[in-house]
Amino acid sequence: MTAGLATIPLAALQALLRQRGQPAWRAKQILDWRNKGVLDPAAMRNLPAALRAALPEWLRCDPFTCVARQQSVDGTRKYLLQLNSGNNAGKRIETVYIPERERGTVCISSQIGCPLDCPFCCTGSQPFDGNLTGDEIVAQLLHVMDDLRRHPLDNGASNRVTHVVFMGMGEPMSNERGLHAALKALLEALGISRRRITVSTSGLVHGIARLGKSYPVNLAISLHAASNPLRDRLVPINRTFDLTRLRASLDDFPLPAQRHITLEYVMLAGVNDRPEDIEALAAFVNRRRERVNLIRYNPHPASHFTGSSSAQIDAFAHQLTARGIRTTVRRSRGDDIMAACGQLNSVLESR
Ligand code: SF4
Numbered sequence: 088m089t090a091g092l093a094t095i096p097l098a099a100l101q102a103l104l105r106q107r108g109q110p111a112w113r114a115k116q117i118l119d120w121r122n123k124g125v126l127d128p129a130a131m132r133n134l135p136a137a138l139r140a141a142l143p144e145w146l147r148c149d150p151f152t153c154v155a156r157q158q159s160v161d162g163t164r165k166y167l168l169q170l171n172s173g174n175n176a177g178k179r180i181e182t183v184y185i186p187e188r189e190r191g192t193v194c195i196s197s198q199i200g201c202p203l204d205c206p207f208c209c210t211g212s213q214p215f216d217g218n219l220t221g222d223e224i225v226a227q228l229l230h231v232m233d234d235l236r237r238h239p240l241d242n243g244a245s246n247r248v249t250h251v252v253f254m255g256m257g258e259p260m261s262n263e264r265g266l267h268a269a270l271k272a273l274l275e276a277l278g279i280s281r282r283r284i285t286v287s288t289s290g291l292v293h294g295i296a297r298l299g300k301s302y303p304v305n306l307a308i309s310l311h312a313a314s315n316p317l318r319d320r321l322v323p324i325n326r327t328f329d330l331t332r333l334r335a336s337l338d339d340f341p342l343p344a345q346r347h348i349t350l351e352y353v354m355l356a357g358v359n360d361r362p363e364d365i366e367a368l369a370a371f372v373n374r375r376r377e378r379v380n381l382i383r384y385n386p387h388p389a390s391h392f393t394g395s396s397s398a399q400i401d402a403f404a405h406q407l408t409a410r411g412i413r414t415t416v417r418r419s420r421g422d423d424i425m426a427a428c429g430q431l432n433s434v435l436e437s438r
Pocket residue numbers: 201202203204205208209210211212255256257258289309
């Protein structure tokens with residue numbers, strides 16, 4: 088069994104049903120449920136009982152069991168999902184839902200852990216344990232949609248998933264097969280606009296080029312330093328793809344009108360928030376095509392870094408703005424539930 092309900096296109100599901108003696112029109116009913124986030128055939132009430140029972144034998148339906156769900160006072164929800172079949176059976180990943188009044192963003196994982204070892208990152212401090220399939224990536228989004236449908240937020244925030252960001256566990260571009268399969272399904276099978284999808288990478292330049300050619304969605308770069316010596320330390324992939332190569336790949340990335348590449352910059356006290364860091368960043372940014380997003384650091388027990396103070400972040404932002412760089416400061420969300428990627432899993436595993 089290779090096909091998964093989360094990503095199967097209509098024509099493929101129709102063919103599968105026909106092969107098994109079922110009317111092809113049932114495929115539309117099944118995908119109407121899937122597109123609402125329902126991956127459990129038992130909950131597809133308009134299907135005959137025999138078909139509901141048979142579907143999990145014909146294609147992989149819900150790949151996850153939710154082993155923990157936490158909700159922040161601000162409505163942010165974090166899910167610890169355990170894979171229940173396939174090559175990754177028994178392994179766990181994290182998915183986060185971040186609601187605002189008018190939009191809801193799902194932050195999805197692309198790998199189990201991460202092979203890239205950025206020293207400030209909680210996921211990077213955990214062992215890398217494999218790639219997710221496209222189906223397992225998309226199923227995270229569907230799982231959140233289903234949860235919001237069954238247990239809506241009651242604080243006035245959005246219960247509708249409008250945006251998807253690949254910013255959970257893992258480096259999406261070191262799992263290109265899973266990434267591209269997931270993007271194909273998100274864009275074509277689920278009909279999500281490419282303007283509402285963002286892939287974040289630490290800077291694998293070949294992957295950036297292929298993404299631009301195949302799926303030109305929004306691009307975010309985990310930059311965190313704009314000089315090679317510091318970035319070699321903070322984002323070790325920089326030793327392979329340095330800032331000159333990253334610069335060239337960003338300049339080549341196709342951008343629709345009015346869109347920008349986002350340069351993510353986590354603020355680490357005394358490390359990358361100094362005056363020379365402002366100058367390096369100002370020299371790196373292409374002001375016409377890029378903007379900087381400053382991120383408050385979410386400390387975790389395995390890290391020896393501390394976050395810059397709010398005053399330091401504001402001063403840093405002010406200095407960048409004064410140099411003509413579009414700069415935003417990301418509001419911290421879900422602090423009380425350890426919403427930085429990798430934190431929930433590491434806390435549960437240390438119990
Ligand atoms: S910051 Fe991103 S690329 Fe670096 S270790 Fe963490 S998850 Fe991996």
